[in-house]
Amino acid sequence: MPMTLTQLAKPQWQSFFERLSTLLRANVVEVEVSGLGLVDKIAADWVRLAVFAYNEDNDLLEISVHGADLAIHRPAQIHVRQDEAWLQSLEIVGGDGSRVFVILKEPLRV
Numbered sequence: 001m002p003m004t005l006t007q008l009a010k011p012q013w014q015s016f017f018e019r020l021s022t023l024l025r026a027n028v029v030e031v032e033v034s035g036l037g038l039v040d041k042i043a044a045d046w047v048r049l050a051v052f053a054y055n056e057d058n059d060l061l062e063i064s065v066h067g068a069d070l071a072i073h074r075p076a077q078i079h080v081r082q083d084e085a086w087l088q089s090l091e092i093v094g095g096d097g098s099r100v101f102v103i104l105k106e107p108l109r110v
Contacts, residue, residue: 003081003088004083005079006081016054018053021052023110024108027105029104030046030103031065031070031100033099049064049065050064051063052064059073060074061078074095076095077091078090089104
């Protein structure tokens with residue numbers, strides 16, 4: 001089955017990340033950050049996820065892994081890549097055009 005890339009509607013973000021954070025607690029992820037005019041940089045390479053949360057009131061997405069914390073203010077878009085019911089990765093586009101990729105080492109059944 002081919003993988004699909006789906007953009008999440010903003011009203012879904014908070015509940016999606018609440019559920020996903022619980023499911024991902026034990027998973028190993030890689031977080032890659034790229035920004036306008038910057039060379040791609042790995043923020044965290046295959047580490048356990050601690051926090052993955054979106055706060056609707058502050059329009060803030062927080063990603064915390066062992067050794068790195070990342071706050072994305074006013075995210076513009078969130079895309080999920082999945083194959084059937086298996087989540088492979090996420091792409092978060094910041095309001096400033098930066099991109100954060102969260103890649104799962106093991107696909108997650110969602």
